[in-house]
Amino acid sequence: xxxxxxxxxxxxxxxxxxxxxxxxxxxxxxxxxxxxxxxxxxxxxxxxxxxxxxxxxxxxxxxxxxxxxxxxxxxxxxxxxxxxxxxxxxxxxxxxxxxxxxxxxxxxxxxxxxxxxxxxxxxxxxxxxxxxxxxxxxxxxxxxxxxxxxxxxxxxxxxxxxxxxxxxxxxxxxxxxxxxxxxxxxxxxxxxxxxxxxxxxxxxxxxxxxxxxxxxxxxxxxxxxxxxxxxxxxxxxxxxxxxxxxxxxxxxxxxxxxxxxxxxxxxxxxxxxxx
Numbered sequence: 001x002x003x004x005x006x007x008x009x010x011x012x013x014x015x016x017x018x019x020x021x022x023x024x025x026x027x028x029x030x031x032x033x034x035x036x037x038x039x040x041x042x043x044x045x046x047x048x049x050x051x052x053x054x055x056x057x058x059x060x061x062x063x064x065x066x067x068x069x070x071x072x073x074x075x076x077x078x079x080x081x082x083x084x085x086x087x088x089x090x091x092x093x094x095x096x097x098x099x100x101x102x103x104x105x106x107x108x109x110x111x112x113x114x115x116x117x118x119x120x121x122x123x124x125x126x127x128x129x130x131x132x133x134x135x136x137x138x139x140x141x142x143x144x145x146x147x148x149x150x151x152x153x154x155x156x157x158x159x160x161x162x163x164x165x166x167x168x169x170x171x172x173x174x175x176x177x178x179x180x181x182x183x184x185x186x187x188x189x190x191x192x193x194x195x196x197x198x199x200x201x202x203x204x205x206x207x208x209x210x211x212x213x214x215x216x217x218x219x220x221x222x223x224x225x226x227x228x229x230x231x232x233x234x235x236x237x238x239x240x241x242x243x244x245x246x247x248x249x250x251x252x253x254x255x256x257x258x259x260x261x262x263x264x265x266x267x268x269x270x271x272x273x274x275x
Contacts, residue, residue, distance in 0.1 A: 003084075004034065004056035008066030014042050015090065016051060019073035023060035023081025023100060031057040060100075069109065075102050078119070091128070094121045097145065110154065111135070113147045116164070120146045122237075129154030129173060132166050140181065142166070148239060155192070158185045161202070165230070167239060177204045180263060184230065188241060199256050199263035205230075207242060207268045216255035216265060223249055224266060244271050 004026055020026075020037040029037075034057065035049030048054070060081030068074070072090045075083050079099040091109035094102045097116035103124075110128035113121045114135060127149045133156050134141035142161040152170030159178040167186040174192035177185050180199035187195075191210045205227065231245055242248075250266040 001059050001061055002056055003061040003063045004054065004059045006062065006064045007053040007055075008064075008068060008071070008087075009051055009053060011067065012041070012051070012070040015070045015072050016041050017072050018048065018051075019076040020048060021062065021064070021071075021074050021083075022076060022078045023062055023083065024078055026062060027058060027060035027081060029057065031055075069107075072109075075100075078102075088125070089123075094119070097121070107151070108149075112149075113142060113145070115140070116142050116147075117144045120148070122148045122150075124150045126151030126170060127153040127168075129156055130159060131157045131168070132161050132164065133157070133159035134161075142183065148237065152189065157187075158183065161185070167234065169240070177202065177263075180204070186230070186234070196256060196263060196265050198259050200260040201262045203263070204265045205250075205268070206265065207245070210265075210267065212253060212265065213256065215258045215261075216253040217257060219252040219254050219264075221249050221251050221269070223247060224252075227266070242268075242270075244268075 017040040034054050037048040038045050039048050062083045064085045067087050069088045069090055073092045075094045077096040081100045083102045085104045088106040089104050089108045092111045093108050095114040097119045099118045102121045105124050107125035108123045108127045110130050112127045112131045131153050132142035132147050140162045142164045144164045146165045148167045150169050153168045153172045155173035156178050157172050157176045158166050161183045162181045164183045169188045171189040172191050175194050177196040177199050180202040182202045185204045188207045190208050196204050249269045253265045
Protein backbone atom coordinates (compact mmCIF):
# COMPACT_ATOMS: atom_id res chain seq x y z
CA UNK A 1 0.00 0.00 0.00
CA UNK A 2 1.42 3.37 -1.02
CA UNK A 3 1.55 5.90 1.84
CA UNK A 4 -0.12 9.27 1.97
CA UNK A 5 2.67 11.86 2.25
CA UNK A 6 2.43 15.24 3.94
CA UNK A 7 5.12 17.86 3.35
CA UNK A 8 5.08 21.03 5.44
CA UNK A 9 5.16 24.05 3.11
CA UNK A 10 6.92 26.49 5.45
CA UNK A 11 7.83 27.08 9.08
CA UNK A 12 4.85 27.87 11.30
CA UNK A 13 4.65 31.14 13.29
CA UNK A 14 2.44 29.61 16.00
CA UNK A 15 1.44 26.05 16.99
CA UNK A 16 -0.84 24.19 14.60
CA UNK A 17 -3.37 21.69 15.97
CA UNK A 18 -3.59 18.90 13.39
CA UNK A 19 -5.22 15.90 15.07
CA UNK A 20 -6.87 15.11 11.73
CA UNK A 21 -3.54 13.62 10.60
CA UNK A 22 -4.40 10.14 11.79
CA UNK A 23 -4.64 6.85 9.85
CA UNK A 24 -8.18 6.28 11.12
CA UNK A 25 -9.42 9.36 9.26
CA UNK A 26 -7.03 9.69 6.32
CA UNK A 27 -7.47 6.08 5.13
CA UNK A 28 -11.12 6.78 4.32
CA UNK A 29 -10.60 9.99 2.33
CA UNK A 30 -9.71 10.91 -1.26
CA UNK A 31 -6.96 13.47 -1.69
CA UNK A 32 -9.36 16.35 -2.30
CA UNK A 33 -11.09 15.74 1.05
CA UNK A 34 -7.78 15.32 2.88
CA UNK A 35 -6.78 18.82 1.81
CA UNK A 36 -10.05 20.21 3.18
CA UNK A 37 -9.68 18.78 6.69
CA UNK A 38 -9.89 21.44 9.41
CA UNK A 39 -6.85 22.46 11.45
CA UNK A 40 -6.35 25.29 13.91
CA UNK A 41 -3.56 27.85 13.93
CA UNK A 42 -4.01 29.58 17.24
CA UNK A 43 -7.75 30.19 17.47
CA UNK A 44 -8.32 30.40 13.71
CA UNK A 45 -9.55 27.51 11.57
CA UNK A 46 -7.82 26.67 8.30
CA UNK A 47 -7.66 23.74 5.90
CA UNK A 48 -4.91 21.12 6.01
CA UNK A 49 -3.97 22.03 2.45
CA UNK A 50 -3.05 25.55 3.56
CA UNK A 51 0.00 24.15 5.36
CA UNK A 52 0.81 20.79 3.76
CA UNK A 53 1.38 19.45 0.29
CA UNK A 54 -0.38 16.08 0.16
CA UNK A 55 0.20 13.16 -2.18
CA UNK A 56 -1.77 9.91 -2.18
CA UNK A 57 -5.12 8.84 -0.78
CA UNK A 58 -6.99 5.96 0.87
CA UNK A 59 -4.09 4.63 2.92
CA UNK A 60 -3.52 4.09 6.63
CA UNK A 61 0.25 4.51 6.16
CA UNK A 62 1.20 8.16 6.58
CA UNK A 63 4.57 9.81 6.03
CA UNK A 64 5.32 13.36 7.13
CA UNK A 65 8.23 15.57 6.07
CA UNK A 66 9.54 18.80 7.55
CA UNK A 67 10.17 20.36 10.94
CA UNK A 68 6.87 19.67 12.69
CA UNK A 69 8.00 20.98 16.09
CA UNK A 70 4.98 23.29 16.21
CA UNK A 71 2.46 20.73 14.89
CA UNK A 72 0.49 19.29 17.79
CA UNK A 73 -1.75 16.24 18.34
CA UNK A 74 -0.49 14.16 15.40
CA UNK A 75 -1.94 10.64 15.62
CA UNK A 76 -4.26 11.51 18.47
CA UNK A 77 -6.37 8.49 19.39
CA UNK A 78 -5.22 6.45 16.37
CA UNK A 79 -6.15 2.76 16.48
CA UNK A 80 -4.36 1.32 13.44
CA UNK A 81 -1.92 1.99 10.64
CA UNK A 82 1.38 3.83 10.85
CA UNK A 83 2.82 7.33 10.96
CA UNK A 84 6.45 7.94 10.01
CA UNK A 85 7.80 11.44 10.66
CA UNK A 86 10.99 12.54 8.89
CA UNK A 87 11.86 15.45 11.15
CA UNK A 88 10.86 16.71 14.57
CA UNK A 89 7.35 16.34 16.01
CA UNK A 90 5.37 18.61 18.31
CA UNK A 91 3.52 18.16 21.58
CA UNK A 92 0.94 15.44 22.28
CA UNK A 93 2.20 13.07 19.58
CA UNK A 94 0.25 9.80 19.85
CA UNK A 95 -1.82 10.99 22.81
CA UNK A 96 -4.67 8.57 23.61
CA UNK A 97 -3.23 6.18 21.01
CA UNK A 98 -4.97 2.79 20.94
CA UNK A 99 -3.12 0.93 18.18
CA UNK A 100 -0.74 1.19 15.25
CA UNK A 101 2.82 2.52 15.19
CA UNK A 102 4.49 5.93 15.18
CA UNK A 103 8.14 6.40 14.22
CA UNK A 104 9.97 9.71 14.54
CA UNK A 105 13.31 10.29 12.80
CA UNK A 106 13.99 13.31 14.97
CA UNK A 107 12.87 14.72 18.32
CA UNK A 108 9.41 14.93 19.90
CA UNK A 109 7.78 17.41 22.25
CA UNK A 110 6.09 17.08 25.63
CA UNK A 111 3.29 14.60 26.42
CA UNK A 112 4.50 11.94 23.97
CA UNK A 113 2.04 9.03 24.09
CA UNK A 114 0.13 10.59 26.96
CA UNK A 115 -2.59 8.24 28.26
CA UNK A 116 -2.07 5.80 25.35
CA UNK A 117 -3.50 2.28 25.72
CA UNK A 118 -1.98 0.25 22.85
CA UNK A 119 0.46 0.57 19.97
CA UNK A 120 4.14 1.46 19.74
CA UNK A 121 5.96 4.79 19.49
CA UNK A 122 9.67 4.93 18.58
CA UNK A 123 11.55 8.24 18.73
CA UNK A 124 15.08 8.14 17.31
CA UNK A 125 15.94 11.47 18.91
CA UNK A 126 15.05 12.98 22.25
CA UNK A 127 11.64 13.55 23.87
CA UNK A 128 10.22 16.26 26.09
CA UNK A 129 8.61 15.86 29.47
CA UNK A 130 5.64 13.77 30.57
CA UNK A 131 6.32 10.80 28.26
CA UNK A 132 3.41 8.35 28.67
CA UNK A 133 2.07 10.46 31.52
CA UNK A 134 -1.40 11.38 32.75
CA UNK A 135 -2.78 14.77 31.88
CA UNK A 136 -3.35 17.17 34.77
CA UNK A 137 -6.37 15.98 36.73
CA UNK A 138 -6.42 12.49 35.20
CA UNK A 139 -6.03 9.49 37.48
CA UNK A 140 -4.13 7.29 35.02
CA UNK A 141 -1.48 7.81 32.40
CA UNK A 142 -0.30 5.21 29.93
CA UNK A 143 -2.37 2.02 30.18
CA UNK A 144 -0.64 -0.17 27.59
CA UNK A 145 1.61 -0.16 24.57
CA UNK A 146 5.28 0.75 24.22
CA UNK A 147 7.29 3.97 24.01
CA UNK A 148 10.95 3.75 23.01
CA UNK A 149 13.14 6.86 23.05
CA UNK A 150 16.72 6.65 21.77
CA UNK A 151 17.76 9.97 23.34
CA UNK A 152 16.97 11.84 26.53
CA UNK A 153 13.60 12.79 28.02
CA UNK A 154 12.30 15.48 30.36
CA UNK A 155 10.49 15.47 33.69
CA UNK A 156 7.72 13.17 34.95
CA UNK A 157 8.32 10.29 32.53
CA UNK A 158 5.64 7.65 33.12
CA UNK A 159 3.70 9.75 35.61
CA UNK A 160 0.74 7.66 36.87
CA UNK A 161 1.27 5.01 34.20
CA UNK A 162 -0.78 1.86 34.81
CA UNK A 163 0.52 -0.64 32.25
CA UNK A 164 2.88 -0.79 29.31
CA UNK A 165 6.59 -0.29 28.69
CA UNK A 166 8.66 2.89 28.48
CA UNK A 167 12.35 2.72 27.57
CA UNK A 168 14.56 5.82 27.65
CA UNK A 169 18.16 5.48 26.44
CA UNK A 170 19.44 8.88 27.53
CA UNK A 171 19.14 11.03 30.60
CA UNK A 172 15.71 11.69 32.15
CA UNK A 173 14.58 14.61 34.27
CA UNK A 174 13.19 14.72 37.79
CA UNK A 175 10.23 12.66 39.04
CA UNK A 176 10.51 9.74 36.61
CA UNK A 177 7.82 7.21 37.56
CA UNK A 178 5.94 9.78 39.64
CA UNK A 179 2.84 8.17 41.22
CA UNK A 180 3.42 5.11 39.04
CA UNK A 181 0.59 2.57 39.36
CA UNK A 182 2.02 -0.28 37.24
CA UNK A 183 3.92 -1.04 34.08
CA UNK A 184 7.67 -1.08 33.47
CA UNK A 185 10.06 1.82 33.04
CA UNK A 186 13.59 1.20 31.71
CA UNK A 187 16.08 4.02 32.35
CA UNK A 188 19.45 3.42 30.70
CA UNK A 189 20.89 6.87 31.36
CA UNK A 190 21.28 9.20 34.32
CA UNK A 191 18.17 10.24 36.21
CA UNK A 192 17.10 13.36 38.02
CA UNK A 193 15.88 13.49 41.60
CA UNK A 194 12.87 11.84 43.24
CA UNK A 195 12.61 8.87 40.87
CA UNK A 196 9.56 6.76 41.77
CA UNK A 197 8.12 9.32 44.18
CA UNK A 198 4.74 8.12 45.52
CA UNK A 199 4.70 5.08 43.24
CA UNK A 200 2.31 2.38 44.43
CA UNK A 201 3.09 -0.45 42.00
CA UNK A 202 5.18 -1.10 38.90
CA UNK A 203 8.85 -1.64 38.14
CA UNK A 204 11.60 0.88 37.39
CA UNK A 205 14.85 -0.58 36.05
CA UNK A 206 17.86 1.75 36.23
CA UNK A 207 21.26 1.10 34.67
CA UNK A 208 23.04 4.08 36.21
CA UNK A 209 23.36 4.98 39.93
CA UNK A 210 20.46 7.15 41.02
CA UNK A 211 19.61 9.20 44.11
CA UNK A 212 16.92 7.19 45.90
CA UNK A 213 14.36 8.68 48.22
CA UNK A 214 14.71 7.58 51.86
CA UNK A 215 11.23 6.04 51.62
CA UNK A 216 12.62 3.22 49.44
CA UNK A 217 13.87 0.19 51.39
CA UNK A 218 16.65 -2.13 50.25
CA UNK A 219 15.33 -5.68 49.85
CA UNK A 220 18.05 -7.80 48.22
CA UNK A 221 20.58 -8.16 45.43
CA UNK A 222 19.78 -10.78 42.81
CA UNK A 223 19.38 -11.53 39.12
CA UNK A 224 15.66 -11.22 38.25
CA UNK A 225 14.66 -13.97 35.84
CA UNK A 226 11.67 -12.04 34.51
CA UNK A 227 13.96 -9.27 33.17
CA UNK A 228 15.33 -11.64 30.56
CA UNK A 229 11.96 -11.64 28.81
CA UNK A 230 12.02 -7.84 28.63
CA UNK A 231 15.64 -7.77 27.46
CA UNK A 232 14.92 -10.34 24.77
CA UNK A 233 11.99 -8.21 23.58
CA UNK A 234 14.13 -5.06 23.53
CA UNK A 235 16.85 -6.91 21.64
CA UNK A 236 14.31 -7.92 18.98
CA UNK A 237 13.41 -4.23 18.66
CA UNK A 238 17.10 -3.31 18.17
CA UNK A 239 17.24 -1.39 21.45
CA UNK A 240 20.88 -1.34 22.66
CA UNK A 241 21.69 -2.20 26.27
CA UNK A 242 24.78 -3.38 28.18
CA UNK A 243 25.73 -7.02 27.66
CA UNK A 244 26.04 -7.56 31.42
CA UNK A 245 22.30 -6.79 31.79
CA UNK A 246 21.52 -10.45 31.09
CA UNK A 247 23.47 -12.02 33.93
CA UNK A 248 24.28 -9.02 36.10
CA UNK A 249 23.10 -8.43 39.65
CA UNK A 250 20.40 -5.92 40.51
CA UNK A 251 19.81 -4.19 43.82
CA UNK A 252 16.09 -4.24 44.61
CA UNK A 253 14.41 -1.46 46.54
CA UNK A 254 10.72 -1.44 47.48
CA UNK A 255 8.57 1.64 47.90
CA UNK A 256 7.42 4.26 47.99
CA UNK A 257 6.70 3.41 51.66
CA UNK A 258 5.12 6.82 52.20
CA UNK A 259 2.17 5.22 50.36
CA UNK A 260 1.19 1.67 49.44
CA UNK A 261 4.84 0.75 48.90
CA UNK A 262 4.38 -2.15 46.45
CA UNK A 263 6.52 -0.67 43.70
CA UNK A 264 10.11 -1.63 43.03
CA UNK A 265 13.27 -0.05 41.70
CA UNK A 266 15.95 -2.37 40.33
CA UNK A 267 19.42 -0.87 39.99
CA UNK A 268 21.76 -2.84 37.74
CA UNK A 269 25.26 -3.32 39.16
CA UNK A 270 28.07 -3.11 36.59
CA UNK A 271 30.55 -5.98 36.63
CA UNK A 272 33.61 -5.61 38.82
CA UNK A 273 36.73 -5.20 36.72
CA UNK A 274 39.71 -7.06 38.12
CA UNK A 275 42.75 -4.90 38.83
